[in-house]
Amino acid sequence: MTTTNSVETQTETEFDHPCPIRDVLDRIGDQWSLLILTTLAPATLRFNELHREIGDISRQMLSRTLKRLEQDGFIERKIYAEVPPKVEYKLSPLGHSFLEPMQALIAWADSNHAQICQSRRQHRAKKDGQA
Amino acid sequence: MTTTNSVETQTETEFDHPCPIRDVLDRIGDQWSLLILTTLAPATLRFNELHREIGDISRQMLSRTLKRLEQDGFIERKIYAEVPPKVEYKLSPLGHSFLEPMQALIAWADSNHAQICQSRRQHRAKKDGQA
DNA sequence: CCGGATCCGGTGGGATACTG
DNA sequence: CAGTATCCCACCGGATCCGG
Numbered sequence: 001m002t003t004t005n006s007v008e009t010q011t012e013t014e015f016d017h018p019c020p021i022r023d024v025l026d027r028i029g030d031q032w033s034l035l036i037l038t039t040l041a042p043a044t045l046r047f048n049e050l051h052r053e054i055g056d057i058s059r060q061m062l063s064r065t066l067k068r069l070e071q072d073g074f075i076e077r078k079i080y081a082e083v084p085p086k087v088e089y090k091l092s093p094l095g096h097s098f099l100e101p102m103q104a105l106i107a108w109a110d111s112n113h114a115q116i117c118q119s120r121r122q123h124r125a126k127k128d129g130q131a
Numbered sequence: 132m133t134t135t136n137s138v139e140t141q142t143e144t145e146f147d148h149p150c151p152i153r154d155v156l157d158r159i160g161d162q163w164s165l166l167i168l169t170t171l172a173p174a175t176l177r178f179n180e181l182h183r184e185i186g187d188i189s190r191q192m193l194s195r196t197l198k199r200l201e202q203d204g205f206i207e208r209k210i211y212a213e214v215p216p217k218v219e220y221k222l223s224p225l226g227h228s229f230l231e232p233m234q235a236l237i238a239w240a241d242s243n244h245a246q247i248c249q250s251r252r253q254h255r256a257k258k259d260g261q262a
Numbered sequence: 263c264c265g266g267a268t269c270c271g272g273t274g275g276g277a278t279a280c281t282g
Numbered sequence: 283c284a285g286t287a288t289c290c291c292a293c294c295g296g297a298t299c300c301g302g
Contacts, residue, residue, distance in 0.1 A: 020241050021165070022166075024240040024243075029159070101232070108229060108231075109156075113151035116155070119203055119204030120202055
């Protein structure tokens with residue numbers, strides 16, 4: 001196993017996660033990262049445009065998630081020295097390349113979501129029947 | 132946006148998540164699901180075999196995650212009416228089909244992990260330089 | 263307009279002990 | 283062997299208020 005969380009009791013876990021897959025998924029698996037990336041895929045957007053576009057995200061989480069995505073190199077942030085401030089976000093080449101394999105997964109999710117829901121209902125039915 | 136978490140104040144969120152991608156990622160994005168699936172991909176395993184194989188997972192989480200994966204139809208569980216008990220876990224067809232697009236993502240993570248780490252270090256360096 | 267700071271609840275996940 | 287029950291903490295994410 002490539003886990004090895006052994007010694008590092010650090011609260012950081014910021015860089016050099018030993019397992020690439022885990023590392024990537026930890027970043028992408030959160031509530032918002034992927035949604036932001038896909039929203040940003042077709043267009044460069046400003047902060048509040050993004051906020052309106054996504055709708056049900058708090059400004060906090062948007063800000064926080066954007067920062068992480070930027071740190072990880074998925075998106076690029078351009079600040080215009082204007083008043084009022086203007087900040088634009090866009091995907092980096094890395095971000096775009098990430099979305100390619102991700103598209104396959106998204107397509108899979110779309111195709112198989114119904115089956116998953118059905119499976120859940122069946123198990124739910126069994127349980128209710130027993131109880 | 133397809134989020135619509137509107138009314139459902141239920142603690143469950145068990146079935147019928149409106150957004151397929153979110154739904155799938157919520158299940159798969161946790162610490163253990165994917166690791167279990169990949170471990171189970173090449174071989175059918177018993178509970179404790181799985182436990183040893185993964186190593187740093189608690190039995191609780193193993194049990195809990197297996198149950199969810201089974202409910203969602205990713206794995207199948209076969210109980211042998213023996214003493215001592217014997218339970219085998221294997222991927223379902225759905226589970227196998229899921230791993231196909233997932234492989235692409237795993238490959239991507241492997242290829243680009245170094246770049247992500249580097250990007251993190253650069254940002255870290257910037258911050259430290261300023262501070 | 264673009265966020266940061268703070269508070270606070272829900273949940274993921276570990277440790278341990280117990281059951282069938 | 284294959285789990286469950288309980289406790290407990292860390293962290294994610296929402297709400298709100300504040301600053302540049």
